[in-house]
Amino acid sequence: MKNPILTLCGLGRRDEYFKGRATNRRSKKSILVSAVILGAGLLASAPLHAQTLRVGMTTSDVPTTGGIPDNGSEGGRFAGYPIFDALVNWDFTKTDQISDLTPGLATEWHIDPNDHKRWIFTLREGVRFHDGTAFKADDVIWNFDRHLNEAAPHFDKAQARSYRTYTSMVEKYEKIDDTHVALYTRVPFSMLPYLISRVFMVSPTQYAKIGNWQDFQKAPAGTGPFKVEKVTPRTSIELVRNDDYWDKTRVPKLKRLVLMPIPDANTRLAALRSGQVDWVEYPAPDSIPGLKASGFQIVTKPYPHVWAWHANNSDASPISDRRVRLALNYGLDRKSLVEMLGGTAIPARGPWPDSYKYFGRPSENYTYNPDKARALLKEAGYGPGGKTLKLKVQVPTAGSGNMVPLPMAEFVQQSYKELGIETEYTVVDWGTMLNTMRQRPDRPGAPHLDVVNHGLPISDPTQFFLNFHGSSAPPNGSNWSLYKNPKVDALLDKAFESFEPKERDELIAQAHALVVDDAPWVFVVHDLNPRALSPKVKGFKQAQSWYQDFTQVTVDE
């Protein structure tokens, strides 16, 4: 008696081996082996996932789902725009350029010509929250109260503070009529729409039904293309299609979207390869060739991110000499670094990628030119016959936007060694580094640092302002470098007070070009936002943005 399954599995021959020994044992064995095979068959029959996309995120927990997502931009990507809309959304349709704003729950917005602190938003009509109630002007006021009105009964004390970066420019707000609201800024500020693109609108009715923000997370109601079906802390967020989504071009093709936090890169990779998820965020660069060879899709696109050396521009540091900073920018072989990263990044020439409308026309072009770097160093008094340039650098071990910081930092260190520069690295965890950057490097008693090595988003001009405007030095902003160029400051001030988009963009581009030429940082690479998709995933067009659109995706069965 030959078991066809066993023969198929190549185990039949092993069965023959026992033939001569004991016949009754042989049949027992055969039954046992069959049982094992049957068991394995059962094991292999994973549940079917019809039109379900399962995503492995890099976050350590599920992002908060109550309309104020944490976990930074990744939180906004998965627990923000899929579930909610802001008055102003991000445009995911033009994937050949860096994403910009698009109408969300407001169809149109403009500054009051008579009052440059007053913005008027026209609201979209016919929008319904996931709980079925209609979206009205009162809801906008109610949602801003959640963030800003400490006297309101539903003021979200625990979470609102973490969004002050986005809301603090708003001084007050009022309903004009059923389809119009006005937002007032503290100073004339043309970038307001960028800031409030993270202020998501949730349903006041649903909140009233639930009664507190903590439980609201489990059953939130927004207006977005997906509805929350189930939130299991530390395990998953399960979303289902919202058939009534107001933007008919963005009604999801998927039935379900399941989001799982998988912080460990190897675990994410195994989950993708074993078919437990169809999509992973940020596959480790060294896993990419193998994934490609196995037929997985690797998608990459530039987006406003820069991995840089933030140089201490205050007098205490040798790097405050512009010639030194230029030398560092010219002396770095970015192409080889990009190769090491498996093509998941592109060389940086400035804070923004040169394809962006705000790049401008700088005169310096940081290609790899070690001779020029040596000459600049010599001019500044370093190198053979002069002093040795020694730099103290703080490097993070991990963190959002920091890519694979340690191997990259080692590459940079090696490159500079060839120019005779000595770098001393202090490796810290990301939290410690953020703490460093919230304080001035030249404050009394601060340990001396020449450079902080950080990768961060510069999604829009407000973040550019926070990093390069003279008034943004800590504690006001992120300008740890203490970079100050009165021309840049004047251009940015003018841009933020200009409500004519063309003029405004031109001013910002001029400011950006000046920053490139001053080189307050060493611009290293722009991350390409890599993600790995199973061959079954179709229709995903990666936007050049920190946020992405999941509504056009399909999964083959």
Add this chain to the structure above:
Amino acid sequence: MLLYTLRRILYAVPIALAVSLVCFMLVHIAPGDPIDAILPPDASAETVALVRKDYGLDKPLPVQFGLWLAHVVQGDFGRSIANRRLVADELVSAASKTFILATTAASLGFVIGCILGGLAGAFRGTLIDRAAVSFAVGGVSVPHYWLGMVLVIIFSVTLGWLPSMSAGPGDWAWDWLHIRHLILPAITLSVIPAGLVTRTVRGVVVEILSQDFMTTLRGKGLRRLMLTVHVMKNAAPTALAVMGLQLGYLMGGSILVETVFAWPGTGMMLNQAIFQRDIPVLQGTTLVLAMIFVALNLLVDLIQTALDPRMRRT
């Protein structure tokens, strides 16, 4: 016996206090700040100060510790700084997941260890003995996370039989949909206790077999099966003691395995809380784990007494 139990429970109080205090101090000595985990990188210093005040992190350390202790005594572990969920709820959900994993791994390890150890002891000096001892040494020495990854590569990635991570969809249930997620991490985690128990049981069995009463029993003409029962009876207390301690370690020490398999238990929660400096979660988790350890030790002692009349507690 009752007095002994009471006294042991009372001993747990200073242990709990000491564990909490040491953990609290370690968290504050280490650099980093819980606020960094919840605010965007470009949050201003003013915002940071405000939030710090909201969480009471601006108060002196002894005051913070005192406040925390006062709440815990009333059963209130506070809320996580990172996600604002109740620490008590989080602990129940995470500890139950870890408990499932740890008890499965411990049972597996215990059974494998007893069988291999017993065989090795009974057939001392033979090939069986050497194979079992090599397994024991290997089991104790092999790095968990490495073994986990190898199992994942074989059974998830290559063969596609078992899932590589997570504890299954939604809440835990004892059905195949969830149990298939348990198999690989449980095997990975069981290797160390299996190795330890093998070695212990082998030693004990060898010792018992060489004792006079065994010779007497053999002389009386007892059959092999009965002899085995006698050996088991005498070896059980030691094996159980080792296993109880191991279960304690497994409850607290599965950080690496839980991380490799993204198993949402206390290990992963601790790992995450350490990186985010989430003090309430860290404090609550370490306290509960320490208490579980103390309780398990007590339980093992009591079971040992019940099994072995020679160990009278007064």
